[in-house]
Amino acid sequence: MLPRFKAAAIHAAPVFLDRTATTEKAISIIREAARAGAELIAFPETYIPAFPVWAALWAPIDNHDLFVRMAEQSVLIDGPEVARLRAEARSLGVTVSVGISERSPVSAGGLWNSNLLIGDDGEILVHHRKLVPTFYEKLVWASGDGAGLKVAEARLGRIGCLICGENTNPLARFALMAQGEQVHISSWPPMWPTRRPSGGGNFNNVAANRIRASAHSFEAKAFGIVTAGYMDAPMRAFLIARDPSVADVIDQTPRAASFFVDPTGEAFGDTFQDEEGIAYADIDLNKCVEPKQFHDVVGYYNRFDIFDLSIDRTRLVPANFSDEAARPPAGAALPPTDHVKVGDGPLSSRNA
Incomplete structure (x- = not known):
C-alpha cells in the first residue's frame, strides 16, 4: 500500500519584507498545521520575505530602494531562517515546502527565486532555483539552474516542486514526471497584475493556475498542491502609501487561490482565496495507480524511440x-x- 496523509496548503501573507518576523510566522503556522494532523505543509512563492509585486506597479527607476530592501531581507541557505525551519520540521516530524528569496553568498545583490523541500528529519531534500523569472520578476531575480529539478524520495512519497510560471514549462514538468512524481507542489504569488483596470483583460491567475495544476496532475497522474500567497492589509497599505495611484490596480487584480487537485485533475479538499488560512486535504497515493492504465506518459504511453530529453542538473557557480x-x-x-x-x-x- 502507498502512503496516505494529510497535506496543508498555506494561504498566508508574510510580514512584508521582514525575514525574521516572517520566519516566526511560518513556524507558528507549521505548528498549527501539524496540530491539525498535516504531515506535508506547503508555503507560497517567496514567502520569505515577500513577493516583489512592486516590480509590476512602477518603473524600474523608481524601485531601487525596494530592491535594496529585498536584497537585505532575502535569506542564505545556510542562514538562521532556514536553520529555524529545518529544526522545526525535524522537531515536529513534518515535511515542509517553502518559497524564499535566496541571497547569493558571493554577491550582495544576487538573488534567486527559490523553493526548499525540507524533510521530516530536517534535511533539505530539494533546493530549487526558478529556472526563468517571469516577466517583471527579471528585474529582481537571476535565472536558476537545473540542479533542483529533482523529485524527493520522501517517507510520504515522491514529491516535486515547481515555482509559478515554471508550471507552464512542459519540459520542466516532464522532468519531474520522469522521476515518478506522485505529489506536485506549485507555489504562486498573491496577485499578478498585468494591466491597469482601464485597459481591461487583466490576467486571471485563478483560472490559469487551475488549468496548469489540473493539466499537470492529469498528465502525471499525481496529486497537486497549489499554494498561493495572500495580500493582507499591511502589505496593501505599504504599497498604496508609497503611491496612491496604484490602489485601483491592486484592488481590481484577481487574488490567487490555494487548493488541491487529484490525479484526474479534479479539485478536492479546502480552497482559500479572499481570506488568510490553511487549506487541508487528505491524500491517498493509491489513487495515482488506476489512472496510469489510461495514459502513462513516462511508461507505456510514450515513444521513447522517437522522443529524447536530456536534462542538465549541474549547479551553476560563478x-x-x-x-x-x-x-x-x-x-x-x-x-x-x-x-x-x-x-x-x-x-x-x-x-x-
Whole structure:
C-alpha cells in the first residue's frame, strides 16, 4: 500500500519584507498545521520575505530602494531562517515546502527565486532555483539552474516542486514526471497584475493556475498542491502609501487561490482565496495507480524511440578555482585537483 496523509496548503501573507518576523510566522503556522494532523505543509512563492509585486506597479527607476530592501531581507541557505525551519520540521516530524528569496553568498545583490523541500528529519531534500523569472520578476531575480529539478524520495512519497510560471514549462514538468512524481507542489504569488483596470483583460491567475495544476496532475497522474500567497492589509497599505495611484490596480487584480487537485485533475479538499488560512486535504497515493492504465506518459504511453530529453542538473557557480596552495612540493605525486565551487552555500551544495 502507498502512503496516505494529510497535506496543508498555506494561504498566508508574510510580514512584508521582514525575514525574521516572517520566519516566526511560518513556524507558528507549521505548528498549527501539524496540530491539525498535516504531515506535508506547503508555503507560497517567496514567502520569505515577500513577493516583489512592486516590480509590476512602477518603473524600474523608481524601485531601487525596494530592491535594496529585498536584497537585505532575502535569506542564505545556510542562514538562521532556514536553520529555524529545518529544526522545526525535524522537531515536529513534518515535511515542509517553502518559497524564499535566496541571497547569493558571493554577491550582495544576487538573488534567486527559490523553493526548499525540507524533510521530516530536517534535511533539505530539494533546493530549487526558478529556472526563468517571469516577466517583471527579471528585474529582481537571476535565472536558476537545473540542479533542483529533482523529485524527493520522501517517507510520504515522491514529491516535486515547481515555482509559478515554471508550471507552464512542459519540459520542466516532464522532468519531474520522469522521476515518478506522485505529489506536485506549485507555489504562486498573491496577485499578478498585468494591466491597469482601464485597459481591461487583466490576467486571471485563478483560472490559469487551475488549468496548469489540473493539466499537470492529469498528465502525471499525481496529486497537486497549489499554494498561493495572500495580500493582507499591511502589505496593501505599504504599497498604496508609497503611491496612491496604484490602489485601483491592486484592488481590481484577481487574488490567487490555494487548493488541491487529484490525479484526474479534479479539485478536492479546502480552497482559500479572499481570506488568510490553511487549506487541508487528505491524500491517498493509491489513487495515482488506476489512472496510469489510461495514459502513462513516462511508461507505456510514450515513444521513447522517437522522443529524447536530456536534462542538465549541474549547479551553476560563478567560477571554479584550482587551489595552487594545496599542491604538494615539486617532485611529489600529484593528487587529483581539488575544485572548489564558489557561489553555493554548504547546505545547498551538500543537498543539491
